[in-house]
Amino acid sequence: MKKIHSLARTSPEEQGVSSDAVLAFLQAAEREKLGLHGFMLLRHGAVIAEGWWEPYASHRPHMLFSLTKSFTSTAVGFGVDEGLLSVDDSVVSFFPEAVPDKVDGRLAAMRVKDLLTMSVGHAKPIMGSEWRQTSGDWAGYFLEKPMDHEPGTKFMYNSGATYMLSAIMQRVTGQRLLDYLRPRLFAPLGIEAAAWDTCPSGVNTGGWGLSLTTEDLARFGLLYLQRGVWNGKRILSEQWIDEATSRQIDSGDKGQSDSQMGYGYQFWRGRHGTYRADGAFGQFCIVMPEQKAVIAIYGGLQKMQAVLDLLWTHLLPDMRRDTLPKDDVGHRRLADKLKSLQLANKNGTAKSAESAASIASINGLRYQMEENADHVSEIAFNFDDNGCTFTLTDHRGEHAVRCGIGAWVEGSTSMTGNELHHQYQPARMKVAACGVWEDESTFAMMWCFAETPFIDRVICLFSGSAVSLKRSVNVNSTAMERPEIYGTAVIGEER
Incomplete structure (x- = not known):
């Protein structure tokens, strides 16, 4: 698919960021052996740094895992904008044939919004590894799970909730999520989404299953930073952007890590006024509204908070309002580093x-x-x-x-x-x-x-x-x- 709106490339200094700050972040990530695979930094809509650790490369799609959830949320946003459903709709109303004979009052009270905010009322989540071993009707499997809390009252991360959003969207549109999003999101942004995992009933899994490139993620984040406008045209309502990315429910015990800053509609709130889509093992699409910045990262790492800590330490303080003086030496150092990125150990010596x-x-x-x-x-x-x-x-x-x-x-x-x-x-x-x-x-x-x-x-x-x-x-x-x-x-x- 041809990129119909090419992203501009500039030096970091032109957008108020020093090349040395970006270099310091990259060096710190390698020093701590975090396992990054791809990195792209945008400021004011322009790419100011990008690099991939060989053999990872810019053209390769990468598994998103749960970062996929934010695309499912976006599909629901389009559906709400088009009047196909409301966040206050009852979940069971979409699945009359799968509703248990005895409907728990808490199940009857579950809304689309409770799915979006991961507050469906289950004490134990249904995660992807469990779903992948479940044959038959996934929606029925979800609806038969015992309810432990009133929906909307307690956050519990749950891939089953996101699957149900996908199933609901297929009910109201007659299309799989992937096909529904192609003309509304993927085509306008120039994203080539080739496939999305499906359940045995042919419903896109919703909570995982997409693979996209680093730039695709950056484009998605930029759409949200621009509050639903792409290339001068509104494609998603500002109201949905606000609701999806604001704190809808507490996500922790009021600690200081980014995962405890609250949860929106399948988006995490973060420190410093940020929000993000993220997935297992270091997949990130981070939006920084106050700094007009987007960061897309792919990785293979266990310490996801460590990446965010380095971003807030090295990049956040260096994002100035005005352009910085030209720094050819610093920019060259950064460019050389970005071109020479490779995995920490590739067993690389010749035959002896x-x-x-x-x-x-x-x-x-x-x-x-x-x-x-x-x-x-x-x-x-x-x-x-x-x-x-x-x-x-x-x-x-x-x-x-x-x-x-x-x-x-x-x-x-x-x-x-x-x-x-x-x-x-x-x-x-x-x-x-x-x-x-x-x-x-x-x-x-x-x-x-x-x-x-x-x-x-x-x-x-x-x-x-x-x-x-x-x-x-x-x-x-x-x-x-x-x-x-x-x-x-x-x-x-x-x-």
């Missing part, structure tokens, strides 16, 4: 004499693996002058990853990974992989699933005819490594 001997001893062999929890039956290594093709066979079939030696090689793979990847298991994934011999008996690979936050590290240790394999990941909602597995070479076969 010792590794050449190791390659000769294992090249082309198949290793039969002992029984293991991941159902891996065989692995194999095939080296050539340009890298290595690693092959693994398990209960799903045969999977290959092509690695460069000390350099990234891009491709795609069907490699099993759900246990390390927040229970996500697409049929195929984009992957950039590299490997290195750490010593004569240890071959280490990094598999960067470059449209996700997940980066796997795979350590293969050889001893005679035996091999062990240990696989870990940078981020996950559960365990971050799998049990080590062991195997023995199949000797005597042709290579």
Whole structure:
């Protein structure tokens, strides 16, 4: 899709921000090993800094996780603007066929607004990992959940609430959320949204499932900063912007972290008058109305508050009202840094004499693996002058990853990974992989699933005819490594 409204690019100083402040933020993020993958900073509608940590790149979409929720909220906003529904409508009124025989008075009282503000009355949320294991009618599953509180009284983050918003919008529009938003949001902003996960009934999941580029996120934030106006044309009402991004309910125990500043309609309030859409493992779209700024970030990190702390420490104080004097030296330092960003460790050294001997001893062999929890039956290594093709066979079939030696090689793979990847298991994934011999008996690979936050590290240790394999990941909602597995070479076969 052609970007119908190109974002301007200027130096930070032209928009009242010093290049040194942006550089300090980037250096601090790397020093604290936060795991950023992409970064874009806008001020007064212009991009003043942007960069991606190789092999992540500007053109790649990245999983949004719960940041998707703010797009679902925006769809509801369009529906309200068009008179299709009201935030005061009863939730059960949209699902007469799925309402339990005995309707709890609290369920009958639940409104669309309670879904938007994550205050549906459940003591325990329904999160994406639970939904993905639920077959059949998700709306009925939600409506049958016991009610513990009066709706609208207690905040409880709940992906089930966002799914119900998507289901309601499909009821009132006759379209999936993705199709409904294309002409209203995505096309006007020049965003190419190719797909959105669906439930077994064909309803977009609502609370997760979108993948977009960093600039797509920046455009979305800019629409909200501009209070619903894009390229001089209003596409979303100012009233909805105000309601969605204002504090509608308390989100914590009045602490000082950004997650305790209140919650709107699927948007988080933050410190310093900010608000944001965010998703697991460091996906951010941050709007700073007082500073006329938008920050879009993709990452693979566990410490989401740490990123916000660095933004408030390094960037917020440096946002001046007036332009700053030209700073060619500082701007060049920043530009050089942005062009040289890469993941902290890509195992990057070339093949050594010792590794050449190791390659000769294992090249082309198949290793039969002992029984293991991941159902891996065989692995194999095939080296050539340009890298290595690693092959693994398990209960799903045969999977290959092509690695460069000390350099990234891009491709795609069907490699099993759900246990390390927040229970996500697409049929195929984009992957950039590299490997290195750490010593004569240890071959280490990094598999960067470059449209996700997940980066796997795979350590293969050889001893005679035996091999062990240990696989870990940078981020996950559960365990971050799998049990080590062991195997023995199949000797005597042709290579």
